[in-house]
Amino acid sequence: MDSLPDPVLLFDESGRILSTNHPADVLLGMDERSEGDPLSTLPVQLRSVVLSVRSHVLSGRGSYVPRDFAEAVATQTAEGDRYLLPRAAPVYDERGAVQGVAVILQDITRLRRFDELKNDLVATVAHEFRTPLTSLRMSIHLCLEELPGPLTEKQTELLFAAREDCERLQAFIDDLLDLAKLQAGRLEMRKSRIPIHQLLQGALAEQSAYAEQMQVQLRIESSLLPLAETEVDPERLSMVFGNLIANAIRHSPVGTVVTVCAEEESARFRFSVRDEGPGIAPDYQREVFHKFFRVPGNHSGAAGLGLSIAKEIVEAHGGEIGVQSEPGHGATFYFFIPKREPAQ
Numbered sequence: 001m002d003s004l005p006d007p008v009l010l011f012d013e014s015g016r017i018l019s020t021n022h023p024a025d026v027l028l029g030m031d032e033r034s035e036g037d038p039l040s041t042l043p044v045q046l047r048s049v050v051l052s053v054r055s056h057v058l059s060g061r062g063s064y065v066p067r068d069f070a071e072a073v074a075t076q077t078a079e080g081d082r083y084l085l086p087r088a089a090p091v092y093d094e095r096g097a098v099q100g101v102a103v104i105l106q107d108i109t110r111l112r113r114f115d116e117l118k119n120d121l122v123a124t125v126a127h128e129f130r131t132p133l134t135s136l137r138m139s140i141h142l143c144l145e146e147l148p149g150p151l152t153e154k155q156t157e158l159l160f161a162a163r164e165d166c167e168r169l170q171a172f173i174d175d176l177l178d179l180a181k182l183q184a185g186r187l188e189m190r191k192s193r194i195p196i197h198q199l200l201q202g203a204l205a206e207q208s209a210y211a212e213q214m215q216v217q218l219r220i221e222s223s224l225l226p227l228a229e230t231e232v233d234p235e236r237l238s239m240v241f242g243n244l245i246a247n248a249i250r251h252s253p254v255g256t257v258v259t260v261c262a263e264e265e266s267a268r269f270r271f272s273v274r275d276e277g278p279g280i281a282p283d284y285q286r287e288v289f290h291k292f293f294r295v296p297g298n299h300s301g302a303a304g305l306g307l308s309i310a311k312e313i314v315e316a317h318g319g320e321i322g323v324q325s326e327p328g329h330g331a332t333f334y335f336f337i338p339k340r341e342p343a344q
Helices: 022-028 044-061 109-144 153-184 196-213 234-250 306-316
Strands: 008-012 017-020 073-077 080-092 098-107 192-195 217-222 229-232 257-265 268-274 320-325 331-338
Touching: 008 022, 008 044, 044 073, 044 080, 044 098, 080 109, 109 153, 153 306, 192 196, 196 217, 196 229, 196 234, 196 257, 229 234, 234 257, 234 268, 234 306, 234 331, 306 320, 306 331
Parallel strands: 217 257
Antiparallel strands: 008 017, 008 098, 073 080, 080 098, 192 229, 257 268, 268 331, 320 331
């Protein structure tokens, strides 16, 4: 254990610490622990994460593997801020029974900084694209208006195709910039009280033309009272609904129904978008919210940013997002929004 570069904590089956390695003692200050709970010297957030992954393994759910860098916990050390990504694995006895847990806190500080540099670079490049793209869109628009002179039928057809590609590229750049701002915490949320029914109706109205084009029906199912309200950023949450509904329409067979649901669950509202499409294989359900990820075999032409943006917006509201699906039986994307503003 001492030869490993990352902090390691070894627990027995009752959750007591058996030992820690040298990096854990130095980095987390475990050598200065007082009497009582050895974890009491850890920062509150880091202690909570360690207890959570320990419980995950001891409850019989197997090893704990983080989904992405977002699960890393920031902690202050003598060498500056460090980002630790938790992992946990069961320790078995000769009979195969779990007799302990090994928790590893992988130091991903350098990897996280590289990720931040990459995001900054992408945002900078996207921003620099905006000016020439605006000029290009304007030029195409003026040509289609035939201000420089008359066009032939073939020229008009080519310019219409070019304009559509420009609009698609503009939407892609806007998504990149919005995502960069969300991840950096620079996108301001303008929250207000709004009736939930109005929010749902507006979301469906924006996608009605696309649904008609794809020959898919849209429907609302709500168990909420007609005057039920929530405090959200209506514009940003409309983006979430727009992404989820558009995805559902895109993957729905002709003549099927896309259903948008709203219901109340204790201290939060649950919204979902259900389709009757091919569904998503279990292996890909955790990946669909990652940037630029597209399910293999999906030829929709989307850039793979919509669900990532939806995830950032929902989490900025203090909520969470997920998907339930079985191949061949459609998919249900859902998200939760707290009824009240979460405490800072």
